[in-house]
Amino acid sequence: MASLKELKDRIGSVKSTQKITKAKQMVAAAKLRRAQAAAEAARPYAERLSGVMASLASKVSGDSAPLLLRGTGSDKRHLLVVVNTDKGLCGGLNANIVKAAKAKARELIADGKDVTFYLIGKKGRAPIKRDYADKIEKHFDTSDVRQPGFEEADAIAEDLLERFEKGEFDVAHLVYPIFQSALAQDPTVDQLIPVPSPEGEGTGGDAVVEYEPGEEEILEDLLPRYVKTQLFGALLEREASEQGASMTAMDNATRNAGDLINKLTIQYNRSRQAAITTELVEIIAGAEAL
Amino acid sequence: MALHFELVTPAKLVRSEDVHMVVVPGAEGEFGVLEGHAPFMSTIRDGAVQVYKTEGAAPETIEVRGGFAEVGEEGLTVLAEHVEG
Numbered sequence: 352m353a354s355l356k357e358l359k360d361r362i363g364s365v366k367s368t369q370k371i372t373k374a375k376q377m378v379a380a381a382k383l384r385r386a387q388a389a390a391e392a393a394r395p396y397a398e399r400l401s402g403v404m405a406s407l408a409s410k411v412s413g414d415s416a417p418l419l420l421r422g423t424g425s426d427k428r429h430l431l432v433v434v435n436t437d438k439g440l441c442g443g444l445n446a447n448i449v450k451a452a453k454a455k456a457r458e459l460i461a462d463g464k465d466v467t468f469y470l471i472g473k474k475g476r477a478p479i480k481r482d483y484a485d486k487i488e489k490h491f492d493t494s495d496v497r498q499p500g501f502e503e504a505d506a507i508a509e510d511l512l513e514r515f516e517k518g519e520f521d522v523a524h525l526v527y528p529i530f531q532s533a534l535a536q537d538p539t540v541d542q543l544i545p546v547p548s549p550e551g552e553g554t555g556g557d558a559v560v561e562y563e564p565g566e567e568e569i570l571e572d573l574l575p576r577y578v579k580t581q582l583f584g585a586l587l588e589r590e591a592s593e594q595g596a597s598m599t600a601m602d603n604a605t606r607n608a609g610d611l612i613n614k615l616t617i618q619y620n621r622s623r624q625a626a627i628t629t630e631l632v633e634i635i636a637g638a639e640a641l
Numbered sequence: 642m643a644l645h646f647e648l649v650t651p652a653k654l655v656r657s658e659d660v661h662m663v664v665v666p667g668a669e670g671e672f673g674v675l676e677g678h679a680p681f682m683s684t685i686r687d688g689a690v691q692v693y694k695t696e697g698a699a700p701e702t703i704e705v706r707g708g709f710a711e712v713g714e715e716g717l718t719v720l721a722e723h724v725e726g
Contacts, residue, residue: 389652392652392653392654393651393652393653394651395647395651395653395654396649396652396654397651398718399649399711399718399720400720402709403682403709403720477712495711500652501650501652505652505704505722516717559680560680560682560684560713561679561680561681561682562666562681562683562686563667563668563669563681563682563683563684564669564683566686569683569684569709570680572684572709573709575705576708576722579651580651583651587709
């Protein structure tokens with residue numbers, strides 16, 4: 352049986368933990384709203400871009416298509432671009448992303464492909480390093496900016512495209528969480544490079560569209576932008592997922608701390624009463640002996 | 642007669658309004674778009690998009706960087722990577 356003082360200290364420490372988780376939960380709730388708004392605001396651009404892509408890609412095909420669309424012709428070397436968060440305290444989010452990435456890696460390796468990792472965000476480093484220490488190509492640090500925006504997506508895309516042009520990999524996959532709700536963030540694996548041919552007919556049946564300079568030139572200009580937009584979208588989804596997961600995790604933590612405090616308080620009161628009773632018995636026994 | 646004009650960046654929808662005419666800095670020269678323009682697509686160079694709210698009005702200029710413009714049935718859409726101000 353723990354002493355009274357020990358119990359009291361324990362209650363105090365759980366209380367301050369609860370204060371921290373409560374604060375983090377409220378911060379996450381506030382940030383979640385902003386992150387969700389940002390993710391929504393980015394949607395029109397992505398939609399229009401893929402619409403245009405679809406109509407263009409159907410016109411330019413075969414050997415004249417840019418490298419980014421038709422790929423290098425081989426699919427031996429795969430690059431997994433894994434988007435993790437920079438901060439913890441967000442439940443199982445990062446563990447789930449890493450799990451999805453590792454599953455994809457295992458699947459590719461089982462098929463006899465080479466796999467390398469390109470990590471974005473701090474929290475994926477340690478767990479992936481544990482299994483694939485020699486396969487990590489690069490860490491891209493996003494922790495020094497408050498809210499990763501288009502500049503970061505731009506920098507990542509430039510870097511990836513440069514590596515692709517140098518022939519360092521054939522296929523790139525993007526692993527990132529998709530924000531469904533504060534309770535569910537699904538890790539997803541999407542092919543990033545070569546750009547998958549967009550489905551749908553585009554503007555189809557439209558009047559003849561005039562292109563300036565030409566279809567191919569525009570497509571060439573468009574594809575890197577598309578990659579950038581994908582990455583930007585992934586960063587925004589990550590942001591929203593992180594806050595959502597964090598909010599839920601911290602809500603649970605706060606509730607658990609509350610339960611623990613109740614339990615400890617009962618225990619504390621019981622032992623206090625026991626101590627008082629013992630004291631009384633001693634006094635009474637002493638008085639009777641006189 | 643009005644041209645539906647949309648200016649979109651990755652971060653948000655900057656403009657969505659009906660205007661009289663828009664002059665876009667295309668990669669191969671500026672071009673003006675009025676209502677009923679034929680379907681057209683062009684990359685744009687860094688420069689100013691001039692928006693004429695009404696005929697003869699002083700144009701409002703918006704600096705854009707990187708992107709392309711698309712004219713379709715529903716109007717003009719400019720997708721730009723950056724918009725100043």
